[in-house]
Amino acid sequence: MLTGKQKRYLRKTSHPLRPIFQVGKEGVNENMLIQINEALEKRELIKVNVLQNCPEDKDDVKEAILEGTEAELVQMLGNVITLYKLSAENKTIQLP
Template sequence: MLTGKQKRFLRSKAHHLNPIFQVGKGGVNENMTKQIREALEARELLKVSVLQNCDEDRDEVAEAIAKGAEAELVQIIGNTIVLYKESSENKQLVLP
């Protein structure tokens, strides 16, 4: 579980990132969560965009991705979800 200070730090780091995954009409599936898990291992912090044609609510999408990728949900702003997971091999961010 992240503290408020850690979430603020991660939000500031994620501000300049572009979303690398998009959730569309198909919603969240096993293959997508697997790819997000691998990307989090490499990057630790990433953004996911929820497209307009997605049938599910963005909060449900964020919860499903975070649970499937075993990641921490940092922020949901607009249709963008920010996720964080500490990397076991490629540690880049040091949390306050």
């Protein structure tokens, strides 16, 4: 569980990042969760964009991704979800 101070630090760190995944008309599927997990292992901090044509509600998408990847929610701003998960091998972010 992230503290408020850690979330503020991660929000600041994630500001220049661009979303690397987009959830569209297919919604969240198993293949997408595997790819998000792999990206989190390499980067620790990623953004996911929920497109307008996604049939699911963005809160449902957020819950499905968090449940499927066991990541921490840093922020949900509009249609962009920022996720953090501590990497087992590629630890690059030092949390305060």
